Amino acid sequence: MIRRLGGYGGAGVLLLLLSLIFTLRIGSVELPAGRIFSILMHELPGIGKWFPRIWDAGEAQIVLKVRLPRIVLAALVGAALAVAGAAFQGVLRNPLADPFTLGVSSGSSLGAALIIFFGLRTALLGQWTLPLTAFVTGALTLAIVLALARDRGKLPIYGLLLAGVVMQSFLGAIVTFLSALSDRPVNEILFWTMGSLNLRGWSYSLVLLPYVLIGGMFLWANAGAMNLFALGERRAGQLGLNTERTKMTVLLVATLVTAAAVSVSGVIGFVGLIVPHMIRLIAGPDYRLLVPLSALGGALFLMWADTLARSLLGGTEIPLGVITAFAGAPFFALLLQRSKRGKGGYGSWTG
Amino acid sequence: MKTGLEENSNEFAGQEKADPMQNERLNSGKRPAPAYRFGQMLLTGTAALLLTLSLAACGQSQSVAAPEPTETETQTAEQAPAEAADTTEAVEAASQTVYPLTLTDATGTEVTFDAAPAKIVSLAPSETETLFALGLDEQIVGVSDNDDYPDAAKSKPKMGGFELNTEAIAAAQPDIVFVADVTDDATVESLRGLGLSVFKFNPDTLEDVIDDIATYGEITDRQEEAKDVTDKMRADMEKVRTAAASIDEADRKTVYLEFSPGWTVGKGEFMDELISASGAINAAEATTGWSEVDAEAVIQADPDVILYSQLSVDPKTIKDRSGWAAIAAVENDQLFAIDDNLVSRPGPRLSEGLIEVFNAIYPDALQ
Numbered sequence: 021m022i023r024r025l026g027g028y029g030g031a032g033v034l035l036l037l038l039s040l041i042f043t044l045r046i047g048s049v050e051l052p053a054g055r056i057f058s059i060l061m062h063e064l065p066g067i068g069k070w071f072p073r074i075w076d077a078g079e080a081q082i083v084l085k086v087r088l089p090r091i092v093l094a095a096l097v098g099a100a101l102a103v104a105g106a107a108f109q110g111v112l113r114n115p116l117a118d119p120f121t122l123g124v125s126s127g128s129s130l131g132a133a134l135i136i137f138f139g140l141r142t143a144l145l146g147q148w149t150l151p152l153t154a155f156v157t158g159a160l161t162l163a164i165v166l167a168l169a170r171d172r173g174k175l176p177i178y179g180l181l182l183a184g185v186v187m188q189s190f191l192g193a194i195v196t197f198l199s200a201l202s203d204r205p206v207n208e209i210l211f212w213t214m215g216s217l218n219l220r221g222w223s224y225s226l227v228l229l230p231y232v233l234i235g236g237m238f239l240w241a242n243a244g245a246m247n248l249f250a251l252g253e254r255r256a257g258q259l260g261l262n263t264e265r266t267k268m269t270v271l272l273v274a275t276l277v278t279a280a281a282v283s284v285s286g287v288i289g290f291v292g293l294i295v296p297h298m299i300r301l302i303a304g305p306d307y308r309l310l311v312p313l314s315a316l317g318g319a320l321f322l323m324w325a326d327t328l329a330r331s332l333l334g335g336t337e338i339p340l341g342v343i344t345a346f347a348g349a350p351f352f353a354l355l356l357q358r359s360k361r362g363k364g365g366y367g368s369w370t371g
Numbered sequence: 372m373k374t375g376l377e378e379n380s381n382e383f384a385g386q387e388k389a390d391p392m393q394n395e396r397l398n399s400g401k402r403p404a405p406a407y408r409f410g411q412m413l414l415t416g417t418a419a420l421l422l423t424l425s426l427a428a429c430g431q432s433q434s435v436a437a438p439e440p441t442e443t444e445t446q447t448a449e450q451a452p453a454e455a456a457d458t459t460e461a462v463e464a465a466s467q468t469v470y471p472l473t474l475t476d477a478t479g480t481e482v483t484f485d486a487a488p489a490k491i492v493s494l495a496p497s498e499t500e501t502l503f504a505l506g507l508d509e510q511i512v513g514v515s516d517n518d519d520y521p522d523a524a525k526s527k528p529k530m531g532g533f534e535l536n537t538e539a540i541a542a543a544q545p546d547i548v549f550v551a552d553v554t555d556d557a558t559v560e561s562l563r564g565l566g567l568s569v570f571k572f573n574p575d576t577l578e579d580v581i582d583d584i585a586t587y588g589e590i591t592d593r594q595e596e597a598k599d600v601t602d603k604m605r606a607d608m609e610k611v612r613t614a615a616a617s618i619d620e621a622d623r624k625t626v627y628l629e630f631s632p633g634w635t636v637g638k639g640e641f642m643d644e645l646i647s648a649s650g651a652i653n654a655a656e657a658t659t660g661w662s663e664v665d666a667e668a669v670i671q672a673d674p675d676v677i678l679y680s681q682l683s684v685d686p687k688t689i690k691d692r693s694g695w696a697a698i699a700a701v702e703n704d705q706l707f708a709i710d711d712n713l714v715s716r717p718g719p720r721l722s723e724g725l726i727e728v729f730n731a732i733y734p735d736a737l738q
Contacts, residue, residue, distance in 0.1 A: 047667050048665050048667045048668050049667040049668060049670075049671045077697045078670045078671055078673055078697060078698075079671075081670050081694035081695075081696075081697045082666075082667045082670050082671065082694065084694070085693045085694030086666045086667050086670065086693060086694045087667070089693060218633070218663060218664070218666070219633065219664060219666055219692055219693070220693070221692070221693025221694070222693065223693075336658075336662050336663065337662075337663040337665075
């Protein structure tokens with residue numbers, strides 16, 4: 021297991037670095053690769069002096085304060101959503117569960133929007149206010165969705181999807197209504213419904229980082245339990261797992277990670293769905309591999325999705341959620357089809 | 372809710388912040404740019420709600436210089452415009468409209484007027500401002516929900532905003548309905564289907580705006596009043612043009628515009644024309660219409676001045692953006708608020724907008 025993790029993980033990290041180099045070159049302002057490299061090296065302590073300033077201040081700002089923080093933030097948001105998706109799928113034993121389809125993203129965005137609309141961004145808990153409120157509303161949404169979907173102690177796939185869709189459109193309508201009424205400076209409505217990473221500096225990454233790191237580690241630590249869940253809850257219980265408590269903590273932590281991501285990026289759909297399934301195809305169903313590799317895969321996926329979002333139409337931004345939906349919705353349809361036929365082991369997930 | 376929207380537009384003014392461009396568009400009477408339509412496609416469902424709610428979001432403005440005719444002024448103007456005395460002959464020659472008058476509007480439809488319209492409905496702030504400037508206070512029997520200038524416009528019956536109140540319009544039995552670009556051609560056709568006479572204006576340039584005001588004067592038989600208005604506008608423009616011409620090529624400033632949070636304006640919009648008429652360069656000149664802020668492009672353009680919407684943009688959000696501290700305008704604190712309604716409504720106050728923009732970019736350059 022360790023060797024396989026090392027292999028896939030190493031490849032993932034390498035791809036991530038290569039992608040960083042490639043995506044750093046893409047932007048509305050043309051910058052030669054050599055100059056970007058020099059600008060980055062100049063910032064490093066020790067060897068910085070070997071790279072004298074041959075660029076103007078604006079170019080350094082573009083690389084260091086516009087492009088790089090945005091790419092890093094995309095990677096963090098992607099990792100957060102993908103890890104949360106893998107965890108939701110693990111404990112709910114539902115292949116179509118992800119922060120978006122469960123309505124958790126919409127719930128979190130409502131909380132974040134409320135905080136911003138009422139100008140409470142840093143009230144009470146400072147910079148933690150926003151993600152924590154998003155967490156509370158996200159968790160409430162999840163609770164409602166699960167309660168709606170539960171049928172005689174089970175969570176059927178279709179019930180869960182329906183409940184998620186209903187909550188999504190309801191919460192989305194509230195966000196839209198709020199932003200229509202608001203007289204405070206908030207980001208445009210498109211941000212909350214379709215997501216965007218435009219105009220986001222380093223501070224956003226710093227806010228998100230601890231959630232991704234600590235939350236991700238916690239979920240990874242519970243990967244063994246997720247493997248047991250795959251056998252069915254009763255069987256997992258017989259093997260000595262406290263299923264209810266594990267399920268609850270994993271769901272809450274996954275929701276917290278989602279909420280943190282949503283509060284900096286808006287609602288970006290399908291990342292938590294596509295990525296874990298891709299990883300499953302490559303590395304198999306073992307959650308001890310699936311969780312960390314999903315983080316890497318999510319980072320890669322969103323890095324590129326955001327690069328497309330900011331470059332595909334020249335200077336015109338495409339909402340990030342549009343790109344992920346273009347990729348994700350057909351994928352979702354495919355998974356739904358497969359689960360209907362009960363192929364590939366997913367059928368048994370209906371619980 | 373309804374009365375709130377009608378009576379106090381200020382309460383909802385901040386709506387613009389939540390919503391990229393609708394208000395600006397409603398203000399200006401311009402149709403959404405392609406980039407925005409893309410966004411709208413995504414949000415068709417929510418857009419309707421948004422737009423209805425955002426209708427009232429037009430700010431108030433207290434401009435003093437506009438030729439705002441009071442009732443008494445109107446009456447004297449009708450008899451003999453004292454100011455135009457030096458050009459008496461030309462004025463006399465152009466002062467009387469001969470009916471029936473047939474004109475082609477922006478939809479390419481010929482509209483015939485048998486007499487000066489006695490009952491007028493105006494469905495955009497710009498058109499309403501023009502009608503009031505021509506002293507047609509008494510003839511106006513309906514305005515759009517957004518119309519807030521001059522003050523007298525606020526007490527006129529409301530005919531709806533982006534979603535028109537067709538019943539109210541029909542019930543007002545107007546001789547003519549004036550619409551701007553914000554009313555799309557399909558809506559114009561459906562109004563015509565009700566037997567209403569509709570005339571649409573869709574100016575693209577400052578010059579078009581002046582021509583349209585003259586056309587208003589012709590339709591309503593207020594040619595002298597129209598000439599007063601257009602003469603003043605031309606004088607304003609000439610003043611700015613002369614001052615702009617005296618600015619050295621090397622001293623020309625680059626200007627970044629933000630008239631909705633996170634959105635800037637490129638070619639094809641009045642605000643862009645005001646910048647170039649002021650002898651300055653729009654930092655977003657490579658783009659067309661409205662587009663989301665491209666931070667890289669703005670940093671590279673390194674604008675000397677930033678002009679932002681008084682109503683909807685908080686300059687702090689601009690200054691605090693990552694990497695923007697190195698921009699000359701931010702470094703030297705050259706950020707100025709501009710009255711949205713002056714620069715976005717293609718009406719009689721557009722030339723005042725031009726002067727305001729010029730003064731912000733080149734202070735003290737105007738004599």
